[in-house]
Structures are given as structure tokens and as C-alpha cells.
Amino acid sequence: MAALRAASIVALAVCGLVWLSAGPATAAPVDLTAAVCPEAPPGMQTFADDVTAWVKWGVLALIGIGAVISLGSILVGRIFSHPHASRYGAMGVAVVVMVAITYTVILVILDSITGSGCT
Numbered sequence: 001m002a003a004l005r006a007a008s009i010v011a012l013a014v015c016g017l018v019w020l021s022a023g024p025a026t027a028a029p030v031d032l033t034a035a036v037c038p039e040a041p042p043g044m045q046t047f048a049d050d051v052t053a054w055v056k057w058g059v060l061a062l063i064g065i066g067a068v069i070s071l072g073s074i075l076v077g078r079i080f081s082h083p084h085a086s087r088y089g090a091m092g093v094a095v096v097v098m099v100a101i102t103y104t105v106i107l108v109i110l111d112s113i114t115g116s117g118c119t
Contacts (some may be wrong), residue, residue, distance in 0.1 A: 052110075059103055068094045 040048050070092030079088030 012033065056107070063096055063100050066092060066099070070096055 069091045073085050073089030073092060075089075077083065077089060
């Protein structure tokens with residue numbers, strides 16, 4: 001019964017995708033790219049670059065400090081048999097890793113928005 005149900009769901013999904021992807025034979029592709037490039041107002045680009053660089057290095061420094069403190073908490077918790085310190089340090093390491101991943105994703109998103117040239 002479960003196999004029949006799964007097969008019918010898959011068949012329905014395939015039929016739906018085929019139906020949705022079928023378009024009129026004369027349909028022309030629509031170009032949705034913007035013809036306007038993002039650019040800073042006159043005189044603002046150097047200031048914007050400086051602020052962006054300071055924020056990038058500040059966040060990078062905070063990530064490094066958080067990693068060192070979290071690893072130190074794990075070490076202190078192991079040396080002095082304090083399980084709470086070790087647990088909080090492990091959670092801190094996990095948070096630092098998630099923040100570092102988010103940091104890189106945000107930088108890629110910002111670069112794609114304000115990158116050089118039109119795409």
C-alpha cells in the first residue's frame with residue numbers, strides 16, 4: 001500500500017512538472033537583467049570602502065577572539081573538571097563556526113549586489 005502511494009505521488013509530481021514546463025512553441029525568453037549598474041554617489045566610494053574594510057576586519061577579529069575564548073573555556077573545563085565550562089566552550093565553538101559561515105555568505109551576497117560591472 002505504501003509503495004503504491006509513493007509511486008502515485010512520484011507520478012503525479014512528474015506529470016505536474018511536465019505540464020508546468022510545457023509552454024507555447026512561440027514563447028520568447030524574457031531577459032530580466034537590469035541595465036543599470038549599482039554605483040556609489042560621487043565622492044562616497046572611498047568612504048564606503050574604508051567603512052566596509054573596518055567592519056570586515058572588526059568582525060573577523062571578533063570571530064578570532066570568540067574562538068580563542070571558547071577553546072580556552074573547553075581547556076579550563078577539562079583541566080579543573082568543570083563540565084559547565086567545557087559545555088559552554090563547545091557551544092561557543094559551534095556558534096563561532098556558524099557565525100564564520102554566515103560572515104562568508106553575507107560577504108558573497110554584498111559583493112554580488114555591489115560588485116563591479118553589470119552582469
